[in-house]
């Protein structure tokens with residue numbers, strides 16, 4: 001049976017592209033904290049491996065137009081869409097750029113985040129913001145090393161709170177942002193499914 005809470009709950013989508021897993025990890029943790037639908041942007045194996053790395057670097061610098069990755073859900077049906085991307089040569093990753101271009105004018109509210117080695121995040125976020133007609137309610141950049149060290153919990157909790165504050169019917173229950181490591185550490189029962 002559907003409860004009132006379920007029927008009035010805002011619909012949030014978290015989507016991302018990730019070549020080596022950092023952006024994916026953050027995105028999945030964020031989706032869990034927000035109670036959001038989570039779906040990655042897939043782009044075959046175009047950017048996998050050493051050749052893929054070179055292709056990504058070359059194409060990102062030249063603003064190559066990728067084919068937009070398709071999702072199984074329609075982003076326009078969500079109250080808030082959060083998009084995550086690695087920084088590629090001071091730009092968002094090409095599948096993310098293609099996705100944003102394909103959704104221009106279709107999404108009312110967005111949140112944006114990027115992961116980076118150490119530079120170019122502001123340029124990438126500015127570019128992502130320029131590409132959409134949406135109201136970007138919050139954005140955040142994280143270093144890959146911060147995520148790998150599990151030190152991204154604070155910035156991501158603030159990001160999640162900012163996002164929630166812009167939702168008309170934000171859940172009254174305060175949901176904690178947890179890393180996968182936190183969840184595993186607090187689990188006392190049988191092992192849970194790992195992503």
Ligand SMILES: Cc1cc2nc3c(=O)[nH]c(=O)nc-3n(C[C@H](O)[C@H](O)[C@H](O)COP(=O)(O)O)c2cc1C
Pocket residue numbers: 017018019020021022023024053054056057058060085086087088089090091115116117118119120121143144
């Ligand atoms: C082709 C390519 C270009 C990159 N360019 C940058 C860059 O300009 N600045 C930066 O700080 N990191 C850069 N990086 C590093 C990634 O942004 C960083 O490792 C990111 O966290 C990877 O995310 P992922 O694991 O989700 O793919 C680049 C990585 C690749 C593959």
